[in-house]
Amino acid sequence: MEKDYEKLRQYFSEKAVEPVYQLIVNHKVQLVITRQRRTKLGDYRPGLNGNYPRISLNYNLNPYSFLLTFLHELAHHLVWIKYRNRVSPHGTEWKAALKNLQKPFLSTDFFPMDILEQLQPENAPLYAAASADTNLARILRKYDPKNNSILLETIPENTLFCLADGRRFQKLGRRRKNYICRSLDNNRNYIFNPLAEVYLSD
Numbered sequence: 001m002e003k004d005y006e007k008l009r010q011y012f013s014e015k016a017v018e019p020v021y022q023l024i025v026n027h028k029v030q031l032v033i034t035r036q037r038r039t040k041l042g043d044y045r046p047g048l049n050g051n052y053p054r055i056s057l058n059y060n061l062n063p064y065s066f067l068l069t070f071l072h073e074l075a076h077h078l079v080w081i082k083y084r085n086r087v088s089p090h091g092t093e094w095k096a097a098l099k100n101l102q103k104p105f106l107s108t109d110f111f112p113m114d115i116l117e118q119l120q121p122e123n124a125p126l127y128a129a130a131s132a133d134t135n136l137a138r139i140l141r142k143y144d145p146k147n148n149s150i151l152l153e154t155i156p157e158n159t160l161f162c163l164a165d166g167r168r169f170q171k172l173g174r175r176r177k178n179y180i181c182r183s184l185d186n187n188r189n190y191i192f193n194p195l196a197e198v199y200l201s202d
């Protein structure tokens with residue numbers, strides 16, 4: 001448990017660590033940090049077959065997205081406990097649950113002003129789609145760590161690089177519009193789009 005607490009420090013803002021930890025303990029959910037998924041920031045799985053209910057969050061969210069996505073998924077958990085799948089995923093019940101969960105966090109202790117504004121009740125209907133093209137999403141992106149990625153097509157052949165999830169490759173030759181790259185993990189070749197965002201290994 002102490003280890004979990006320490007882990008939270010890596011991802012959440014200083015002041016959020018304690019209340020987030022309490023929520024995890026009180027609601028008996030398991031928090032898992034995963035690699036980046038392009039289609040979602042996090043997800044929730046009910047605890048079926050004796051497993052803990054599980055909330056997963058992408059590792060590379062900024063601290064504010066971490067907190068908002070965590071609360072978003074925790075609201076799914078509360079709705080599941082009460083209604084199972086009898087109500088719609090982002091329906092009235094979920095919105096009410098989220099509002100309650102967010103309430104104690106709506107201060108400058110936890111969020112900068114520009115994010116807080118987006119969380120005011122009049123903007124709340126937009127919040128459900130935090131990963132979509134909303135003002136909130138746009139503002140959150142401002143707080144993402146500087147992205148040092150470069151495009152695969154701009155690096156010389158034979159260069160070693162890695163992907164956001166840490167897998168390492170070597171850029172080989174071209175095949176039609178794409179590049180062949182060899183995985184350093186399993187030695188197999190993969191086809192890459194020239195516009196793939198990669199990171200240079202150091």
Ligand SMILES: [Zn+2]
Pocket residue numbers: 072076089090
């Ligand atoms: Zn959702």
